[in-house]
Amino acid sequence: MHVQNVDYTSPDAPQRFMTSLKETGFAVLRNHPIPFSQVETIYARWEAFFASPDKYRWRFDPQRQDGYFPPEISETAKGHGQRDLKEYYHVYPWGRLPEPLRDDILAYYRRAESLARTLLGWIEREAPAEVAEGFHEPLSRMIDGSEQTLLRVLHYPPLAGDEPEGAVRAAAHEDINLLTVLPAANAPGLEVRDRHGDWHPVPCDPGQLIINVGDMLQEASHGYFPSTTHRVTNPGDDSRHRGRLSLPLFLHPRPDVVLSERYTADAYLQERLRELGVVS
Ligand SMILES: O=C(O)CCC(=O)C(=O)O
Numbered sequence: 001m002h003v004q005n006v007d008y009t010s011p012d013a014p015q016r017f018m019t020s021l022k023e024t025g026f027a028v029l030r031n032h033p034i035p036f037s038q039v040e041t042i043y044a045r046w047e048a049f050f051a052s053p054d055k056y057r058w059r060f061d062p063q064r065q066d067g068y069f070p071p072e073i074s075e076t077a078k079g080h081g082q083r084d085l086k087e088y089y090h091v092y093p094w095g096r097l098p099e100p101l102r103d104d105i106l107a108y109y110r111r112a113e114s115l116a117r118t119l120l121g122w123i124e125r126e127a128p129a130e131v132a133e134g135f136h137e138p139l140s141r142m143i144d145g146s147e148q149t150l151l152r153v154l155h156y157p158p159l160a161g162d163e164p165e166g167a168v169r170a171a172a173h174e175d176i177n178l179l180t181v182l183p184a185a186n187a188p189g190l191e192v193r194d195r196h197g198d199w200h201p202v203p204c205d206p207g208q209l210i211i212n213v214g215d216m217l218q219e220a221s222h223g224y225f226p227s228t229t230h231r232v233t234n235p236g237d238d239s240r241h242r243g244r245l246s247l248p249l250f251l252h253p254r255p256d257v258v259l260s261e262r263y264t265a266d267a268y269l270q271e272r273l274r275e276l277g278v279v280s
């Protein structure tokens with residue numbers, strides 16, 4: 001399984017990017033327009049947020065799903081018995097945010113979303129005609145006016161040694177959304193599963209961006225782009241006292257977007273959230 005590392009500025013970047021997504025569901029971008037310093041600043045500020053009891057004042061709103069999700073209510077991956085070992089904050093431009101963290105994180109949100117719009121344009125241009133013709137509207141337009149796109153600030157706490165048997169930082173799962181933009185985390189652990197069931201780390205240097213296909217793009221492309229299973233493994237003994245931060249942006253279409261003959265984006269999302277146990 002070879003996830004391509006693509007130079008964003010090279011003339012053949014759109015084609016190499018699309019091919020990597022088609023073959024592996026993942027691609028890595030270097031020389032892309034999001035400054036590493038912006039991501040580093042966010043990691044540092046949010047690490048402090050997660051270390052402070054103040055976070056409990058920002059507990060998520062069950063209806064709107066914005067705010068802080070503590071470890072005891074974190075997701076359980078589909079088909080998995082244990083909750084993931086993580087806590088996170090759901091950032092939406094319309095959502096609640098601690099004032100000192102607001103400007104940075106929303107600036108990042110906008111920048112990553114804008115890059116994603118470009119990448120959706122690449123995918124639609126480079127995909128074979130029969131795949132592109134199957135999209136009910138241009139991919140890059142599916143996110144226009146969407147308020148569903150979610151930026152998740154994720155913190156995987158250090159391991160204390162008393163974790164439930166079998167619990168991992170993020171159990172094997174696929175992303176629900178259209179496309180995910182994920183800056184390299186501040187510690188290793190992300191792995192992808194190949195078609196034989198073997199796991200591989202995603203080679204990625206600090207500052208690079210990982211992009212992966214979600215279930216909605218798989219659905220909209222009738223399986224041409226695979227939504228590849230991935231996970232975050234627990235650290236070995238030498239680094240179990242270190243936490244890990246990551247910052248996935250999950251691009252969501254407007255709810256009324258028709259993904260396929262079977263689903264609108266909203267119907268798809270509700271079905272998957274029920275499976276995850278986060279809505280009833
Ligand atoms: O933390 C990571 O590197 C990946 C997280 C992830 O896959 C997710 O939240 O869907």
Ligand SMILES: [Fe+2]
Pocket residue numbers: 173174175230
């Ligand atoms: Fe994921």
